[in-house]
Amino acid sequence: xxxxxxxxxxxxxxxxxxxxxxxxxxxxxxxxxxxxxxxxxxxxxxxxxxxxxxxxxxxxxxxxxxxxxxxxxxxxxxxxxxxxxxxxxxxxxxxxxxxxxxxxxxxxxxxxxxxxxxxxxxxxxxxxxxxxxxxxxxxxxxxxxxxxxxxxxxxxxxxxxxxxxxxxxxxxxxxxxxxxxxxxxxxxx
Amino acid sequence: xxxxxxxxxxxxxxxxxxxxxxxxxxxxxxxxxxxxxxxxxxxxxxxxxxxxxxxxxxxxxxxxxxxxxxxxxxxxxxxxxxxxxxxxxxxxxxxxxxxxxxxxxxxxxxxxxxxxxxxxxxxxxxxxxxxxxxxxxxxxxxxxxxxxxxxxxxxxxxxxxxxxxxxxxxxxxxxxxxxxxxxxxxxxx
Numbered sequence: 001x002x003x004x005x006x007x008x009x010x011x012x013x014x015x016x017x018x019x020x021x022x023x024x025x026x027x028x029x030x031x032x033x034x035x036x037x038x039x040x041x042x043x044x045x046x047x048x049x050x051x052x053x054x055x056x057x058x059x060x061x062x063x064x065x066x067x068x069x070x071x072x073x074x075x076x077x078x079x080x081x082x083x084x085x086x087x088x089x090x091x092x093x094x095x096x097x098x099x100x101x102x103x104x105x106x107x108x109x110x111x112x113x114x115x116x117x118x119x120x121x122x123x124x125x126x127x128x129x130x131x132x133x134x135x136x137x138x139x140x141x142x143x144x145x146x147x148x149x150x151x152x153x154x155x156x157x158x159x160x161x162x163x164x165x166x167x168x169x170x171x172x173x174x175x176x177x178x179x180x181x182x183x184x185x186x187x188x189x
Numbered sequence: 190x191x192x193x194x195x196x197x198x199x200x201x202x203x204x205x206x207x208x209x210x211x212x213x214x215x216x217x218x219x220x221x222x223x224x225x226x227x228x229x230x231x232x233x234x235x236x237x238x239x240x241x242x243x244x245x246x247x248x249x250x251x252x253x254x255x256x257x258x259x260x261x262x263x264x265x266x267x268x269x270x271x272x273x274x275x276x277x278x279x280x281x282x283x284x285x286x287x288x289x290x291x292x293x294x295x296x297x298x299x300x301x302x303x304x305x306x307x308x309x310x311x312x313x314x315x316x317x318x319x320x321x322x323x324x325x326x327x328x329x330x331x332x333x334x335x336x337x338x339x340x341x342x343x344x345x346x347x348x349x350x351x352x353x354x355x356x357x358x359x360x361x362x363x364x365x366x367x368x369x370x371x372x373x374x375x376x377x378x
Contacts, residue, residue, distance in 0.1 A: 076364035077266055088336045088367065120268075120337070141341075147277045148309070148362075151340040153332075175265035176365035178277065 001060035001185035004167045004188050007037055008174035012072045013048060013060050013102070014067045019111075021105025023048055028066040037134025038123060040065070048171055049103040056105055071114045072100055075172040089116040090156060091135045106159065121156040132187070134159065142185040144169060146178035151188060175186060191321050191376035193311055193331060193356045196226055198365035200289070202237060202249050202264045203256045208300075212237055212293025219253040226355045227312060229254070238292040243272025260303045261289055264361040268306065278305040279345060307359055310345040312352035321376070323348065331356060331374040335367035340377060 020028055024046065031045035044062040050072060071094055077085055084098045096140070099111040122142070124134060134140070137157040143151045155167065167185055174180065209217055213235065220234035233251040239261060246267070260283055268275055273287045288300040311331070313323060323329070325348040332340045344356065356374055363369065 074262040076367070077360065150365075151342065153338040153340065170365075171266065172361050172364040175361040176339075176359075178265070 004165065004179065004185045004187060006144070006167045006169065006174075006179055006183050006185050007036075008179060008181045009118065009168050009170050010086050011033065011060055011072070011078050011171075012043075012055065012063050013050070013073070014063055014071045015048075016068055016070050017066045017103070019070045019109050020066055022107045022109050023102060025106040029105075030066070032064070036063070039162060046104075050082065051101040051103060052082030052084050055081045057082070069094060069114060070102075070109070070111055072102075072111070073116055073118045073170070075170045076117055077172050079106070079115075084115055086115040086117050088119050089099060089121050090121070091116070104186060118168065119156055120152055120154070120167070120169045120173060121158055121166075122167045124157060124159045124165060124182060125158055125163050126161040128165050129159040134187075136160075141188045143188045144177050144179055144183065144185045146180035146183070148176065149185065150177045152185070154176075190253075191206050192376045193249030193354065193376060194226075194355045195333070195358065195363075195368055195370065195372050195374050197368060197370045198262065198307065198357050199245065200249055200261075200267050200360075201232075201252050202239070202250055203258070203260045204237075204261070205257055205259050206255045206338045207283055208259045208291070208298050209255055210298045211298050212291060217295075219251060221256070223333040225252070226353055226359070228351060228353060239271065239314040240290040240292060245256050246271070258283060258303060259291075259298070259300055260305060261291075261300070262305055262307045262359075264359045266361050268304075273304055275306050276364070277308050279308050280305070307357065308345055309341055309343070309356070309358045309362060311346050311354075311356045313346060313348045313354060314352050315348055315350040317354050319348065323376075325349075330377045332377045333366050333368060333372065333374045335372070337340040337365065337367035339366045341366075341374070 032042045033045040034043045047059040102109040138157040140155040221231045222234040223232045236248040291298045327346040331345040
């Protein structure tokens with residue numbers, strides 16, 4: 001049985017170095033609050049505010065380290081609250097997505113694009129993927145047995161020797177399926 | 190193909206006559222803002238505030254007509270915001286569920302129980318159910334084809350000649366599956 005631990009991602013933001021500078025000041029380095037399941041990734045001690053046409057969130061967690069693009073990942077529930085209409089996208093694929101205003105302690109950034117609802121996906125270490133015959137980019141179905149059971153379809157496989165086995169869904173998906181971080185899903189095909 | 194129209198229920202409250210009186214005053218009658226898909230049911234013009242240990246919602250829509258129990262139906266996202274931990278339940282089955290404070294223009298009610306996350310369900314008119322061989326209380330699986338496709342399992346069939354064909358899910362489920370009211374699901378078994 002192909003059991004996958006599930007992690008539920010709350011809204012968060014990735015920032016490029018230039019934006020960290022504009023939001024936190026010259027030479028600022030993100031601090032590590034907590035390591036995440038993927039090697040080298042961490043929840044930073046720092047948060048920013050994001051401001052949409054209809055609403056704002058004052059404390060959006062930054063995930064580090066800095067990336068080559070800035071990207072805000074929110075749930076659809078969050079999107080309605082902010083008043084933006086982001087598409088469901090894989091991380092990094094931000095062309096044509098909405099922008100948002102980001103406010104830090106030392107300045108602001110008007111992001112021109114980069115707001116997405118993250119597509120559900122599974123990180124596989126190369127060895128896990130090989131063992132189970134799973135290819136990078138393959139679409140999978142994952143069943144969860146809870147008080148609100150669902151089968152998630154179109155779950156994107158991402159395979160790398162830099163990854164640890166973990167399925168990532170957002171808070172809407174977690175709540176809709178009665179899941180919490182650490183629960184387990186089963187790949188059904 | 191067994192196609193089912195889907196309705197997404199935002200947080201709402203049902204009230205018993207005694208509570209309408211305490212919240213809105215002696216002899217008060219709910220007004221009809223909009224008829225709902227189920228015959229005789231309506232969104233009332235009136236709203237109340239609900240106040241939990243951690244947060245509050247100021248404008249929770251009342252659905253009419255009055256019922257024999259008062260019941261607040263919220264999403265799990267809402268439950269976290271209020272600071273309550275309701276179970277997933279069928280409407281009307283409120284024994285042992287958390288309570289909540291309800292505030293109206295003329296008074297307050299401390300509900301002792303009645304907060305639920307509604308179990309996903311389909312209303313079938315008796316004729317629809319007969320045609321498709323579906324029994325009251327049967328558990329069904331419903332697939333939706335969207336940019337976030339899922340199969341909802343444990344969807345409860347409710348059959349009555351008072352019902353119109355409609356599947357009811359909450360905002361977490363709708364957002365997790367990329368659905369809006371009026372979209373269609375397919376019963377897969």
